[in-house]
Amino acid sequence: MARAVALPRRWQPAIEFGLADWQGWLSRGASREIDQRRLFPWLAVCFGAGILLFFQAEGRPALWAPLSGLALFAGFAAAFRSRPAALAVCVGAAMVFAGFAAGALRSRAVEAPVLSRIVIAPMSGFIEAVEDRPAGKRLLLRLVDLKGTSEVDRPRRVRVTLRKGEGLVAGQFISAQARLLPPPQPAWPGGYDFGRDAYYRGVGAVGSILGPVKTLDPPAPPPWRLRLAAAVDEARNILTQRIAAAIEGPAGGVGAALVTGKRGLIPEATNDVLRAAGIYHIVSISGLHMVLAAGTFFWLARALLSLVPTLALMWPVKKMAAVTAMAGATGYCVFSGADVATIRSLIMTLVMFGAVLVDRPALSVRNLAIAAIVVLAREPEALLGPSFQMSFGAVAALAAFVPLLQWGRFEGRSNGRLETALRWLGRHAVGLVTTTLVASIATAPFAAYHFQTLNPYGLVGNALALPLVSLVVMPSAVLGVLTYPFGLDRPVWQMMGAAVSQVLDVSGWVGGFGGSSVVIPALGLGALALFSLALLVAAIFASALRWLAVVPALAGLALAAAPARPDIYVDRDGQGAAIRNAAGRLTFVGKTSAFVAEQWLRADGDGRDAADVNSAAASAKDGARCDPEGCVVESVDRRNIAFVQKASAFEEDCRRAEIIITRLKAPTLPCAALLVLDREALAVRGATTIRLGADSIEIRSVRKGDETVARTTAATRPPVPAARPARAVPEQDIPEDDRPEPDPSHDDFSSDGPG
Template sequence: MGTQAAPLENLPPAPRGAAALQHGPWNSESHLSRGLAALERFLSEAGFDRGPWLTVAFGTGIIAWFGLPSAGWWLGFCGLLCALAVASFALAARCRAYPHVRRAILVLPLLMVAGCLAVWARSEIVGELPLERPIAGTFTAKVLDIQPQPALERDRLILAMREPGSGRAIKVRVNVPGSGIASRVNAGDVLRFRGRLMPPAPPMLPGAYNFARTAWFSGLAGSGTVTGEVEVVQRGSPGGGWLSGLRRKLSAHIRTRIGKDGAGIAGALVTGDRGGIAETDDQAMRDSGLAHLLSVSGLHVSAVVGAVYVLFVRGLALFPWLALRVRLPIAAAGAGALAGVAYTLISGSEVPTVRSCIGALLILGALVLGREGLSLRMLAVTAFCVLLLWPEAVTGPSFQMSFGAVLALVALSTAEPIRRFVAPRDESLAMRMLRHVAMLLLTGFVIDLVLMPIGLFHFHRAGLYGALANVFAIPLTTFIIMPLLAGALLLDIIGAGWPLWWLADVAIDWLMGIAHWFASRPGSVTILPSGGTGAFLVFVAGGIWLGLWNGRIRWLGLPFAIMGAGLLATAMPPDILVSSDGRHVGLVESGGARLFVLRQGGKGYARENLMELAGMEGEPVALDRWPGARCNRDFCAFVIKREDAKWRLLISRGRDAVPERALAAACDRSDIIIADRWLPSSCRPRWFKADRDMLQRTGGLAVHLSSQQVDTVADSQGAHGWWRPVTPTAARFSPEPR
C-alpha cells in the first residue's frame, strides 16, 4: 500500500516569509504578463500606421533637447533611453509572445535619442557665437544674399565679414535704408559701409519672439543697420548667386507689370518675396486667416505640380503614337516633379516650401505606383525629412501650422463618416456641388480649430472667420490668380502678357477685398496673453493622438486637446512685465482692462511686445496715470491691489544720482523694486529687487502677484549657445515668498 498523505493540520508550520518568497515573483510576473498581453493585443488590433509614430518619437527627442537646460541633462536623457532600449533585449528573452511591445520599447527610445543628437549636432555645426557687444564703425564685407523690402523702404543684405578685434569670420544681417542698393550690388560683391552691429536679441520678455535662437541656427553672429553710404570695393564673379539674382529679377519684373498695391502679393505668390507687401495688407491677411496664402507652401506647390501634371497628361494624349508607347502618368509625374523642384528653388527654398515639395514628390511617386497619395505615412516621411535637415523647425510656427493643417486634413478625410459622406452616389449635379461646398466648409473649420491654439501660442492672436474667408480666397488664388500670373510670365516672352497682368491685378484686388472685409468684422480677431508651454504641449499631444490613431481609441486624445486649448484660451496676463534692460515696464490693470507703461513713444518693438504679452490692443496709458501713483523725476511709487493683498512698487525712471540713505528708506517701504540702473546692496525691498545687475542674468520678467510667481527669460533658455547672460553661472532666480 502507498504511503498515506499526512493531514494538513499535522504539517510543520512554514517559515516566516515563505509564502511571499513562493508567490510574490509569480504574482508580479503574472501581472506583467497580463499587462503586456493587453498592450500587445491593443497594438495588434489597432490597425494604425507605425511609421508616423517613428517621426513623432524623433521630434520628441528634438523638443527634449530644447526643453532640457544643459549638456548634462541631454546626456542623461540619451543614456536613460539607451538603457530602456537595452532592457528590451531582456524583455525579448522572456516575452517572445509580444513582438509589437518589444519593437516599440527598442525603436522608439532610440529614435528619441537620434532626434536629440541630431539637433545637438546641428547646433554645434551651424551655430555661431554672437558678437560680444554692440559695434559701430566702418566695415568691409562680402555680399552673400540680397532681400529687397520695398514696402518697408529698405533692402536687407546678408554679409560675410571679419569681426573687429578678434578677426573671426562671421555672418551678419544688415538693413540698408532706401530701396536702391538691391539694384546696384550683386551676390559676391565686396562692400565698404559705415554702420552699427548688435548681437542677436534674445526674447525681450518671457514668451516673446526669440530672434537669438533663429539667428543661431541661421549662422548669424549679429544684425544691424547701415548708417552711411555703401561703396562697392570689388565686383564679384559673374554668375555668383544666380538663383538669388533670378528671384530678384522676377520680383522686379512683376513690380513693373502690375499695380503697386498688387505687386507685393504677386511677388509673394511667384517668388516667395514678401518684402513688397504693405503692412496694412499683411495685417489684414493675418487677421482674416489668409496669411498662409502669402507663404509659398503646400497650396502653391500642389497647384503648380498639379497643373503641370494635368497639362502633360492631356497634352501628350493628343498624340496617339506617343500615348501608345509611353506611360503618360509617369511622364507627367516627371514633369510635375521638375516643376515642383524648380518652383521650390525659385521661391527661396524655405522650410514650408521644401516640406511641400517633398510631399508633392511622394504623392507623384504614389500615383505612379498606383497607391493612395495623401496618407499619414506620406506626411510622416515628409516631416522626418524636414526634421532631419532642419531639426530646429519643430519649434517654429511654420512647421507646426503646415503639418498640423495637413494632419487634420488627412485624419478628417480618412474618417469613416466622412468617407461615407463623400462616396460617389447617384444624385444631381446641384447636390454634388452642395456636398463639396459642405466638405470645404467643414475642412476649413477643422483646420482653423487646429491652427488657432498654435497661432495664440506664438502670436497671441488668431482670426475667427478664417474657415469662411478661405472658402472664397483659396479657389480665387488657386484657380484664377496663380494661373493668370503663370500665363502672364510665359506670354511676356513674346511681349503679349499685359492682358493677363491686368486680370491678375483685378483678381488680387478681389483677394485683398476679401481679406480686409473679414478682418474688419466685429470680433474677427481674438487677442490673448501669452500661454504656458506646458498647456501648448498638452494640446499638441492630444492633437497628435487624435490624428494618428484609428477607431474609437483616437477620441482619448480629445480631452487633452480641449484641455490644452482651454488653458491657452484662459491664460491670465502677468501683473507686471519688465524688459531685459529694465527700461520698459508694463503694469496690467485688474481685470486686464488697460496697460500702463513706463515709457511712451508711439509704435515700436518694445510697445508691441508689451501689448502682445498682456493680450491687449489699443493705446497704452502712461504709468504716472496709475490711480494713486506718486512720481518725481527719479522714481514712481505705486500700490497694486490683487485680491486681499497690496503690493508696493518702486520703479526707476531717471538716471540722476540719488542719496543712498533716502533710497534705502524707500526700498524698505517697498515690496518690489524695478530699475534700469545698478542699485546698492543697502536697497532691500520686502520681496525682490530687479535692477540692472539681476536683469542681465535673468532677462525680462513676467510677474504674477496672486501666485507670487516670477517667470524669467533665462528659465526657458538653459545653457544653449544662443543665450549669453552676463553671469552664465548665476543661480536660477527664485525670490522668496513675501
C-alpha cells in the first residue's frame, strides 16, 4: 500500500546552519514552504484550534461573536491580498473563528433534553437500532412518551439493554418499564466523557428495561428517516446472523463485525486477545476497512474495464474505477451503520479518490487537510476523540515519514522470475513493517492519553495479521456481499472465516507474550499537545524546518516521563474513593463500581485487576482502617484521609483528618479538616481528583475545574488521636437500595471510548 501512494519529497538532510545563521536558515525554509504551497494545511490546524477554544469556553458561547470575527478577518484578508504575510495571518485568524463557529452551530443543531435524575417509569417509542449481544440485546429508542416526564424534559433518544428481546426488530413501536439514568460523566477529570458523546448523538438517557416488552401499533407513522434507518439496521442484523451462522464461533462474530459493523457477537475474551496483540482496530470499521473495501472495488472495476480493449484505449479507465470505488465505499459506509468513525473514513476516502479524478496525488498533506476540515466542519466534537486523532495522526505520519524508506535496494533489473519474486516480497515486507511501525509510533501518544495502554508487540501482531486482512478477509467480504443476493455467499463467508480464525490464532500467540499489554499512567494534556505539535510540524513542513519537530517531541517525552498522578480519586456521587497510601499504591474505600475502579487504575498506571483491589479485604490489606462508620487511610505524605459512611463519624474525623470524603451531607459543625467533599460539594464538582503538595492541595473536578487550597502546617493542626481499630466492613452498613449500580452505559459509546 505504501508503494502505491504518491509520496512527498524526501526529508532534507541535517540542519545546515550555524548559530549565527539561524535567521537565514529560517528564511530559506519559509521560502521553500511558500514555494511548495505548504501553508494551506495549516488552515486545518487553525480550524481545529478554534474548535478547541470553543470546548474550553464556559457556558453557551454566543454565535454572533465567532461569525463576526470570521467576517471581519475575511474582509481583512481581501484587503491585504497583495501582502502575503498579512494575508496568511488574516486567513489563519478567520479559520480560528470559523472553527469556533462550527462548534457553536453543531451544539445548537444537536441540542436535546438530557435526563437529570434517575427515572423508573413506563416508556414507549420506536426502535431505531437493535444490537445482538452475548447476554441479550441493546436498543436505541426514539421516545414518544415517558410517564411522569414532560415533553420539554423528555429525552429524544435513549439507549437501553435487556436480557432477552426475541422478535424485536428496528422500526417496531414498543412499550416497557425502564430504569433510566442520565448519561454518566467522566470517571475522573480528563477521562472519557460519555455524557458529551451521548449529547452529540442525541442520546439523553441510558439504562435497562425491567420487565416484558409489548409491541404496539404506533400512534402515528414514523418519519421517513426513521423508516430508512430501521430498514438498514434490520438488513444489517439479518446479514450479521447469516455470517455468524456460516462461520461459527468467535471468528463468526469478528467476521460479521468486519462486514456490518455489528460487534455485539464478539465474546469479550476475543476482544481482550485482539487488544493484547495490538490489532483490535481491525474490528472497528474505520480507515483501514474503508481503504481496503474501496481499493477492492477500484481494482475489480479497473481490471474488468481493462479486459475490453476499446474501453482500455479510448476511455479513462482509472477515473471510471475511482468513481466505482467511491460509490462502493459510500454503500459500505451506509450498510455498516454510518457510525461516526466510519463516516470520517468515508470522507477521507472520497477526498483521496476525488484527487484521482482531477489528476492529483491521492495521498498528500493537502488532501489530508481538506478531509480534516470537512470532517471537523460536520462533527467538531470528533477532534476530542481518539478515533479522529489516531486515524489522521497515522496518515499524517505516513505522509511525512514514508519517504525515508529506501526503496532502491529492491529496485533494479532482475535476472529471473525467482529474483523478481524475492524483490517483490522484500519490497512489500519492508513497506508493511515500516508503515506499521510509523503508524504505531504516531498513534502511541493518543493511545496513552485515552486508553493508558501500550502494546509493545503490536508491530508483530499487525505485520502477521494485516496481510491476511488485506489479501483475504476484506476481498472476501466484498465478494460475499456481492453474492449474498444470489444465495451463493456461504462458501465465501467460510473462506473469510478461515482467514479470520488465523488472525485470531496469531492474536492469541502474540497476546501470550509477556508484557504484551502495558498499563501506563495517563498522559497529561501538556505532553499530548507537544506530541501533536511535533507530528504536525513533521508532516506539514516540506523543508528542513521539519527538524524543528524534535524540540516539542523531546519536551513531550520529558513530561510523559514524569506524569502528575492524582493522590486521591473521588467518585462523582461520593460512593467510593481511591487514596494513595504510604506505600504509593491506591487503596479503595467505599463501594466504587467495577468500571470506575478500572478507569482509576488505568489512569494511575496500575495494572492490578479492579476485582482484586475493590473489596473490603483488599482495602484492609492496602492499609485502610475501617469500622462500620467509615475508613481512614494514611496518605502517601502521612496525612489522614477519612471516608465517612455514617454521620456519627464526622465529629471524630473532623478532628483528626485533613480531608473528609462522604456521600452524606456534612453537618454544620466546626471542622478542622482542610477539605470536606460531601454530597453538596460533589454535586457542584462531580468526579474529583486531588494532588497533595507540601504547601497546598490541588483539586481538579469535572464540573468546577481546577482549585488550589493552602495546607495548614502540621504545627497548627490539632493533635491526631489514636486510630480506631479495624472492625466490620463499612459496606454492610449501606442499605441495599443505596448501593451504586455499575454504569449500564460504559460500553454504549465504544467507537471512541476506552479500549
